[in-house]
Amino acid sequence: MKKMKTAIIIALVLALLLSGCVKPATETEKSVSEIESSISDIDKELEDLDLSELDDLDKELAEIEQLT
Amino acid sequence: MRKAISVLLMALMIFSLVPAAFAQNMIRAQEVDGEPTSTEPLRIRVRTVNATGNATPMPEVLPTKARLLKAREIAKERVEQARERYQTARQRYLTAKERYQNVKQKLTQAKAALRECREDDSEECQKTRRQVKGHSKEFLLNTADRVIQTLEKLKSKVESNEDLTEEEASEMIANIDEKISEIEDAQDVISNLDNESTNEEIRQAARTINNAWKRTRVVLKKSVGRLLNAKIGGIIAKSESLEAKLERIVGKLEEAGNDVTDLEDLIAKFGEKIDEAKTKWQEAKQKYVEAVTPGKVDEVMKEVNQKIKEAHEKLREAHQKLKEIMSKIREMKGSQEALEEAEDSEDEEETEVEDNETTE
Numbered sequence: 355m356k357k358m359k360t361a362i363i364i365a366l367v368l369a370l371l372l373s374g375c376v377k378p379a380t381e382t383e384k385s386v387s388e389i390e391s392s393i394s395d396i397d398k399e400l401e402d403l404d405l406s407e408l409d410d411l412d413k414e415l416a417e418i419e420q421l422t
Numbered sequence: 423m424r425k426a427i428s429v430l431l432m433a434l435m436i437f438s439l440v441p442a443a444f445a446q447n448m449i450r451a452q453e454v455d456g457e458p459t460s461t462e463p464l465r466i467r468v469r470t471v472n473a474t475g476n477a478t479p480m481p482e483v484l485p486t487k488a489r490l491l492k493a494r495e496i497a498k499e500r501v502e503q504a505r506e507r508y509q510t511a512r513q514r515y516l517t518a519k520e521r522y523q524n525v526k527q528k529l530t531q532a533k534a535a536l537r538e539c540r541e542d543d544s545e546e547c548q549k550t551r552r553q554v555k556g557h558s559k560e561f562l563l564n565t566a567d568r569v570i571q572t573l574e575k576l577k578s579k580v581e582s583n584e585d586l587t588e589e590e591a592s593e594m595i596a597n598i599d600e601k602i603s604e605i606e607d608a609q610d611v612i613s614n615l616d617n618e619s620t621n622e623e624i625r626q627a628a629r630t631i632n633n634a635w636k637r638t639r640v641v642l643k644k645s646v647g648r649l650l651n652a653k654i655g656g657i658i659a660k661s662e663s664l665e666a667k668l669e670r671i672v673g674k675l676e677e678a679g680n681d682v683t684d685l686e687d688l689i690a691k692f693g694e695k696i697d698e699a700k701t702k703w704q705e706a707k708q709k710y711v712e713a714v715t716p717g718k719v720d721e722v723m724k725e726v727n728q729k730i731k732e733a734h735e736k737l738r739e740a741h742q743k744l745k746e747i748m749s750k751i752r753e754m755k756g757s758q759e760a761l762e763e764a765e766d767s768e769d770e771e772e773t774e775v776e777d778n779e780t781t782e
Contacts, residue, residue: 361427380761382671385664386748392657393741396734399653402508403576403646407519408639411565414526415632418558419625421533 491659493587493652504582511574518567525560532557552617558624559615562631566609569635573602576645583649585656594645601638608634643723644710647730651710654703654733661696661740665689668747671760678756685754688747695740702733 532554539547577598580591608631615627668689676682706729712722751757 358425380758382664382667382761383748385660385667386744389657389660389664389744390741392653392660393734393737396650396653396657396737399579399650402512403579403649405572405642405646408568408572408642411569411635411639412632415562415565415628415635418561418628419632421529421536421554421558 491663492584494584496582496584501582504578508575508578511571511578515568515571518564518571522564522568525557525564529557529561555617555619555624559612562612562627563609566605566612566631569605569638570602573598579649583652585652597641601641604634605638640719643719647723647726648710650730651703651706654730657737658696658700658703665693671751674760674763675754680754685750688743692740692743692747695736695743699733699736702729702736705729
């Protein structure tokens with residue numbers, strides 16, 4: 355049990371040291387991700403704002419006028 | 423002892439992943455929120471809209487490049503509120519659509535029954551006529567509701583779009599609100615109908631909503647095109663800014679002793695794709711002017727949408743090149759330093775621009 359605790363503590367210290375070596379994403383990499391996400395957003399917007407379901411609306415309304 | 427070593431190795435592996443995971447999260451968080459992280463100062467400010475909706479004027483002196491990237495900045499809270507309104511409108515639209523499909527089916531059946539009732543005044547036929555009136559009213563009300571919810575969806579998208587300037591967004595919202603009122607007025611006319619209403623009253627109500635819809639369609643189609651084009655414009659601005667940054671990175675990599683011929687070629691191709699997207703985007707913008715009359719709107723907006731799709735496609739192709747560029751950069755020696763130094767020089771350049779503008 356004591357050995358295990360020591361091992362975990364050593365691992366923690368090493369991990370902290372290693373964390374200093376791992377570089378966070380740079381601004382350039384963030385810009386690339388941002389552009390990628392914006393391009394995907396366009397697809398979503400096209401889907402969200404699709405007006406094709408309303409294309410026949412005037413025809414349908416004209417039918418109501420004739421029906422009565 | 424062996425057990426302890428295994429535990430040590432496992433723990434080491436798990437803990438070593440922690441910083442890497444955080445580094446990834448930094449990118450992801452920005453993708454989701456569109457919000458800058460604390461390490462990235464906000465450079466793009468034309469006007470700020472706070473959580474209560476009041477716009478505050480932005481400082482007059484801004485970095486030149488920054489002005490191109492975002493047309494306005496909206497408080498995160500307001501973006502969230504707009505997204506919630508979009509979801510509500512979407513849900514209401516779906517409900518109205520479901521009711522509309524049901525009533526459409528009933529109307530088709532009633533239409534067939536009505537055909538049998540020509541010059542027949544039996545009790546059964548009188549009942550059919552009353553049913554047709556009731557279904558017609560329901561159909562017209564659902565039609566109005568679908569149009570209103572479509573306008574509400576669009577409005578929430580405009581409210582949360584940072585690629586539109588404050589003036590553009592206000593103008594679009596005012597037009598959308600005007601059309602919502604117009605359809606609501608038509609909805610009031612329909613609500614007053616009942617089984618005793620005359621055929622002429624029902625025809626009049628259908629005509630009222632149809633006329634309102636024809637005018638609304640112009641605003642709807644034009645606004646959707648404008649909104650999408652603004653988004654494309656935003657991506658183009660970001661890509662152009664990135665292209666300049668990539669050129670600085672190439673310079674640094676060359677100084678570090680790398681052969682950058684292929685990389686330069688890829689960046690040139692990336693630039694070409696962005697230029698092509700920009701041309702399509704500008705053509706789409708010019709087309710809007712023609713989309714003002716109800717008769718022409720469908721034809722013109724079809725062309726605008728085509729241009730938008732082409733611009734979008736060019737941006738996709740540009741992004742593919744960008745991925746190749748980034749992968750090539752990462753393979754080169756001194757890439758991390760080059761990426762970081764390019765940003766430092768960018769910050770310096772921006773400070774210089776700010777200083778020069780202040781002096782002027």
